[in-house]
Amino acid sequence: MLTIENLQVEVDGKPILRGLNLELPAGQVHAIMGPNGSGKSTLAHVLAGKPGYTVTGGSVTFNGRDLLALSPEERAGEGVFLAFQYPVEIPGVNNVYMLKAALNGIRKHRGLGEINAVEFLAMVKAKTASLGLKESLLNRPVNQGFSGGEKKRNEVFQMSVLEPTLAVLDETDSGLDIDALRIVAEGVNQLRDPKRSFLVVTHYQRLLDYIVPDVVHVLAQGQIIKSGTRELALELEARGYDWLLQAVA
């Protein structure tokens, strides 16, 4: 589904990713771990098409398409979703209004007509119920006045409405207490599907207790320096990253 080959990315002339390789098959959950400044968030942003990053080499292929050639909205249309580390506030714009515009944008990309307003409302209400969210969330302005936990839950809610085939979670656990973390993780687990892949970027192994990955990758100095099973994450927690970095050096 997602193939990243020798990806090289610079920000303001400074290399961040230096030849990253990754293969993410459909239906799998891969975790990306790594020390601060290793390029984890850069990877998440580059996949979603955030401006300000210069790709200097390599390729990203998503379902046979050159992902890097697409605009952020086209990538969303192709089925890419980024759950933000810091969800952005859009004052005065209702969540549900934004989501309808998003869904229609995606449908347009796929050559479908606009969704029927009544069907849409029924659908989003059903999604709030299945995720255990309050319906009042729908009419609140996007992320404005939300607590940290509410923002992250809203990201998961948006994901459930937009039904991506590739969900990139950028440090979704940051700033969450253990209860909020569990709720968010449960939401993600509900969305696990043989046709949907997840790339979970995280600092801590803690999140992986709840969202259990198929593969754990260690990203350091702009490259994947080790891949393994869940046990690798536990080992990292116990031993830190230094031993790995030294082994690579």
Added chain:
Amino acid sequence: MSAPNTDVQAFIGQKYEAGFVTDIEQEHLPPGLSEDTVRFISGKKGEPEWLLEWRLKAFRRWKEMKEPEWAHVHYPKIDYQSISYWAAPKSKTDGPQSLADVDPKLIETYNKLGIPLEEQKMLAGVAVDVVFDSVSVHTTFKEKLADAGVIFCSFSEAVREHPELVRRYLGTVVPQHDNYFAALNSAVFSDGSFVYIPKNTRSPMELSTYFRMNAMNTGQFERTLIVADAGSYVSYLEGCTAPQRDENQLHAAVVELVVLDDAEIKYSTVQNWYPGDEEGRGGIYNFVTKRGDCRGRNSKISWTQVETGSAITWKYPSCVLKGENSVGEFYSVALTHNRQQADTGTKMIHLGRNTRSTIVSKGISAGRGQNAYRGLVRIAKSAEGARNYTQCDSLLIGDQCGAHTFPYVEVKNSSAKLEHEASTSKISEDQLFYLRSRGIGQEDAVNLIVNGFCRQVFKELPMEFAVEAQKLLSVSLEGAVG
């Protein structure tokens, strides 16, 4: 923000959809302004002596006045002698008596603007008075309104049919010499709308005026007078467009509202005069005086305006809160882009006890647009217990535009309570990327953010106007972000 503002920078042209010219035979006064011009206009309209004298008095005052220079706008000196003060579509009869008498080309013009004159096509429940250059063309739904006792007609007709009402209220809110442009208007105003809502009457429909400037080198000087008698209510809508031209055109209107005991006027404007091109060529100078007088107890005036057009906007819809417990409101969205300039806001003059006012101003600047909010809240000594809430927000798109805020406060009564909130924000790369990553295209994302910013004001507009306003903003912002 450290990242370069690449996305938000490329702010370019906008399409002006109302920029067509109607090819119609016009009766035209050559450019120039003198007492003879004033006499000509008055004579053309068959006005009574008192009104001619009123105009001449205004003209004499105007000649001694100086054009104001305090506003945060810049434009070359206006040559008042190069403007034509009268342009009217030629009509076989003295004036259209029914729809059949109205020139089909005029009707076509209004159809293009989306305001069909034929009543059956009208948005249900909206009566429209249409002012084309200098004359009022047709007022729809006249009979139905007459049944309710509501008078809604052109200003000229009001002078003929209801001289006592016009005479009693004309110039009592905006005196002839109030300011330079009001004085000019008082001398040469050509037509406009007149509304009288009798006691304890709720206007059976929303009233609406559509202004359009068509002729070249013409000034438009319309005058609107609305009187809401005790216990009455009316919602009044005003829309404006003008064709695309390279020269600047002057629009100096005066609007006077009089509200008596327990009455309310809700006045909504969607202003879409031609704004000029990207380089600032052409466009309307919109120098307008709008003021409402809450004369009665518990009276209320609510101004809502969405200003997307004009090269320069100079406009401060104001409320004089005389009556005890009277309420003044001002909700405004002003958008400037390319080279547009706006200096707009309001004045809330609290005279009566327990008077309250609310000001919500949303300024959007894009391109090289300059947007200034200028507002005065004055609490007189007599205004025991007066309250004001002011909120003043600016949104910047790109980094070549400007937003300015000039709030003035004068308080002479220590029991008054005033609140003021202000903010300036930018459409950030982060907001745009967030929405785009959800599948929303760039322009739709900008529109979404702008509409969210304006929401507090849009919700004050009547439904169909709110839709039009949103559409207008999105058209005005077309190509805003590359």
